[in-house]
Amino acid sequence: MEVNKGTIPIQGEKMKRIGICDTTFARYDMAKAAINELKMHAPNLEIIRRTVPGVKDLPVACKKLIEEEGCEIVMAFGMPGPEKIDKICAHEASTGLIQAQLMTNTHIIEVFVHEDEESNPKDLKILAENRAREHAQNVIKMLFKPEKLTREAGMGMREGKPDVGPL
């Protein structure tokens, strides 16, 4: 399985608390992949994980991780299904996640993999694994190395799929 696009060594940083929120609706354990990636790059991170039934339950769970558990950033994992109603749910969940970010002035990195992004389950699994890991790397950069993200500005980065590159 193709994994990491890069490594971000972090040393001597103070302990930070990250929230991880995922769903039972999803067909792949993206949170597990992200936690593994986070720990690989920043072993001192404190990670608090919550699981909810579906994407529409993510916003309040993420807000609670920020307000009640003191998380500095949260990753929200979800897998919208292929039906029209699922797409509507996903849009509602996204809107809720944005609202939760604005209410708390804190980033919630939305990591959604739509079930119809790939036509076969094997490819969907690889996409989910890679998107989760690559967004975990983004979170590490946001927390510890924001200048690395700035160096990547405009580079056509894509999480879970090949980068498209700059124009």
Ligand SMILES: Cc1nc2c(=O)[nH]c(=O)nc-2n(C[C@H](O)[C@H](O)[C@H](O)CO)c1C
């Ligand atoms: C139709 C539907 N589709 C999805 C989906 O594609 N992905 C997902 O994670 N959850 C879905 N749900 C469940 C809702 O997000 C939520 O869990 C329930 O409405 C309970 O609040 C629903 C109800």
